[in-house]
Amino acid sequence: MKLTTLLVAPLISSVASAPAGGLESDKLSENGLLNLQRYAQQSGYPNPKCTEKNVVRRKEWSRLKKDEKLNYIDAVKCLGKKPSRTPASVAPGAKSRYDDFVTIHILLTQITHGNGNFLSWHRYYLWAFEQTLRNECGYKGYLPYYNWAMWAADPKKSPLLDGSATSISGDGAYVAGRSFNCVPNPGRCFVEVQPGNGGGCVTSGPFKDWKVNLGPIQSLDTTVAPNPQADGLGYNPRCIKRDISTQASLETSDAFVSELIKGSATIANFQDNLQNPQPGRLRIHLAGHNIIQGDAGSDFYNSPSDPYFWFHHAMIDRTWATWQNQDVAGRRYQIAGTLTFLNNPPTRNATLDDVMTMGEWLGFKNITIRDASTTVGGPFCYVYE
Numbered sequence: 001m002k003l004t005t006l007l008v009a010p011l012i013s014s015v016a017s018a019p020a021g022g023l024e025s026d027k028l029s030e031n032g033l034l035n036l037q038r039y040a041q042q043s044g045y046p047n048p049k050c051t052e053k054n055v056v057r058r059k060e061w062s063r064l065k066k067d068e069k070l071n072y073i074d075a076v077k078c079l080g081k082k083p084s085r086t087p088a089s090v091a092p093g094a095k096s097r098y099d100d101f102v103t104i105h106i107l108l109t110q111i112t113h114g115n116g117n118f119l120s121w122h123r124y125y126l127w128a129f130e131q132t133l134r135n136e137c138g139y140k141g142y143l144p145y146y147n148w149a150m151w152a153a154d155p156k157k158s159p160l161l162d163g164s165a166t167s168i169s170g171d172g173a174y175v176a177g178r179s180f181n182c183v184p185n186p187g188r189c190f191v192e193v194q195p196g197n198g199g200g201c202v203t204s205g206p207f208k209d210w211k212v213n214l215g216p217i218q219s220l221d222t223t224v225a226p227n228p229q230a231d232g233l234g235y236n237p238r239c240i241k242r243d244i245s246t247q248a249s250l251e252t253s254d255a256f257v258s259e260l261i262k263g264s265a266t267i268a269n270f271q272d273n274l275q276n277p278q279p280g281r282l283r284i285h286l287a288g289h290n291i292i293q294g295d296a297g298s299d300f301y302n303s304p305s306d307p308y309f310w311f312h313h314a315m316i317d318r319t320w321a322t323w324q325n326q327d328v329a330g331r332r333y334q335i336a337g338t339l340t341f342l343n344n345p346p347t348r349n350a351t352l353d354d355v356m357t358m359g360e361w362l363g364f365k366n367i368t369i370r371d372a373s374t375t376v377g378g379p380f381c382y383v384y385e
């Protein structure tokens with residue numbers, strides 16, 4: 001049997017039934033999957049254990065069934081209750097298995113952002129989270145994503161953030177009298193993101209009792225009690241705060257996502273267009289983070305503390321995969337950037353042979369950037385619908 005029959009046919013039908021209907025960025029994704037299919041027909045899957053029979057599909061949250069959503073929510077809450085494996089000598093604030101993931105992100109922030117492994121390290125990080133939900137907390141599905149473009153006009157209407165029992169909770173409680181947030185930070189105030197109708201704790205929905213235990217480290221919310229440790233790894237339990245921003249989400253519209261994919265000729269262009277804010281422009285990576293703003297949401301180091309993180313970064317990963325799949329052979333192994341955030345301090349260029357780690361306590365072995373250069377190579381075997 002041709003792998004294409006199984007791989008692509010269901011994908012096209014699901015794209016065609018998208019509630020928002022006919023997004024250009026979804027058509028680019030679909031076109032990329034057709035390219036990937038043609039490539040795999042000729043050359044096989046880069047991960048020999050990945051076949052047409054077992055390749056899995058990551059779906060937009062709105063396309064999960066109710067019981068699938070509840071299974072995902074339960075599994076994340078389960079990780080939030082299981083004990084941490086990170087030693088207290090490393091992170092006394094890491095109280096749960098979920099916090100083990102937050103901790104490794106905090107520890108590696110400076111060498112996994114604005115550099116040559118930002119995309120590949122986060123691809124591996126998301127997969128490790130997905131596997132842990134499945135292996136340790138009974139999740140039966142695959143990592144869902146949040147397609148910002150579908151909900152850019154009003155994220156509070158998205159099934160992910162509408163506050164319902166099948167959402168990840170919605171906006172924070174309204175806090176009056178707040179000023180704008182400077183993004184990316186007050187020292188480089190490229191965009192003033194204005195306050196929305198939230199700002200306080202999430203008080204309803206599945207994550208109303210969720211505990212953010214680590215940080216803040218570089219939160220734009222300056223009202224949060226400081227962490228007892230300078231490195232942000234001390235214990236500082238508090239609620240999820242959010243302030244859903246349509247100003248930010250409008251920069252993740254279909255036009256912006258499509259332009260990012262079509263208008264980036266090289267991986268260096270793609271990474272810059274995705275990540276580097278400019279005066280008046282958040283760019284998609286920061287815009288997606290700032291859709292929820294808040295304490296954890298706006299914190300460069302601590303952003304995985306809000307379960308929204310995984311949905312946003314899965315969409316980043318999907319967008320990268322879509323860009324790669326426009327020219328499978330030509331783009332798979334493109335790499336640009338050094339080893340450090342904005343090359344500060346200056347370091348050599350990253351290479352495909354560089355090793356990436358999930359640390360000692362998550363339970364995943366080191367892989368190379370090359371391993372993470374496709375969603376159907378290395379340890380991976382998934383595509384995005």
Ligand SMILES: *[C@@H]1O[C@H](CO)[C@@H](O)[C@H](O)[C@H]1NC(C)=O
Pocket residue numbers: 336337348349
């Ligand atoms: C690093 O990569 C850049 C961009 O591709 C290139 O111009 C530069 O020469 C490289 N540096 C080294 C030391 O190879």
Ligand SMILES: *[C@@H]1O[C@H](CO)[C@@H](O)[C@H](O)[C@H]1NC(C)=O
Pocket residue numbers: 355356357366
């Ligand atoms: C994994 O990579 C990290 C970072 O490079 C390194 O410190 C660690 O020793 C490696 N672990 C193994 C088992 O090779």
Ligand SMILES: [Cu+2]
Pocket residue numbers: 105113122
């Ligand atoms: Cu990150």
